[in-house]
Amino acid sequence: MAANDKAASTTSDQSTPFWNVNVPPSHHTKDCPDYLEYAFTNHKDREILSTMDADYLRQTWPEVQGLIHENRLDLFQRVPSDLRLYREYCAKLVKQYGSVMKFVMDERLRWQDLGARGKGFEDAADYKILLNDWPYGVDERIVHIVVWTKFELVSDPTTDDLTPEARKEIEAFVDERFVSRCGKESVIWFKNWSSLKSIHAVEHFHVMLFDPPREFVKEITGGDVALAEKVGKPGQA
Structure with a gap:
């Protein structure tokens, strides 16, 4: 998938791209962070990341x-925001510790x-x-x-x-x-x-x-x- 396609992709039921869900508007990004790109091909995690914490059961x-x-x-x-944090932190650990x-x-x-x-x-x-x-x-x-x-x-x-x-x-x-x-x-x-x-x-x-x-x-x-x-x-x- 091209970078532009990734930037334009959204969930089927909301206008906010999955990587910006549960993130304050001031921290929204046009492009998907590298550590979440895997979710374009991981349906389960993309659905979780697309869910508001308040709606998670x-x-x-x-x-x-x-x-x-x-x-x-x-x-x-x-929990959606925990999954995002987990992926972000693991990416940082790989860079820092190998x-x-x-x-x-x-x-x-x-x-x-x-x-x-x-x-x-x-x-x-x-x-x-x-x-x-x-x-x-x-x-x-x-x-x-x-x-x-x-x-x-x-x-x-x-x-x-x-x-x-x-x-x-x-x-x-x-x-x-x-x-x-x-x-x-x-x-x-x-x-x-x-x-x-x-x-x-x-x-x-x-x-x-x-x-x-x-x-x-x-x-x-x-x-x-x-x-x-x-x-x-x-x-x-």
Whole structure:
């Protein structure tokens, strides 16, 4: 698509180009920012970016549970302005660090290497529990956590799903660390398909907690703060 075509493209139901939605008029641009050009061929994200935050419907806890149980992880999505911010920030990280993975290793995990000291979850130095920097657009009572590991979470190459042994190991860890404190009905976990991972080189899986005690979240993450809370919305100082 030519640059002029990109500048002229709009959503089907509004006159504002998708890249200017949820952005103050003073920050509107004629051309689409480089970091959002992918959305011209990504229908799902273009529709999200074209939606006003005020019109966005957050996914409920039962909906979240359903998507995970049905393995429809592709249907998770972010609040429109958060999706824009996520794409913009990732582009900045690539320029500054060379890759998002290097930023995660250096600044979030502060790991020098991925050499595990023990087997599985035996050694606390081999995993880290942090908040998801760019959580999905779900009920705001849901806390989205990522468990990063230096060891492999073994998947079956034919199905791209965890092996029964790996699944059993993760479930035992989740039960011990999260279910024991929050209750079974308030905890659910999943590991993204390879095609949905934004960071491939560092193993990780996701845990979602419904309305957990804030002190527990602070305790389990070491007082971590998600990047999305540190970075302002588009157009803000």
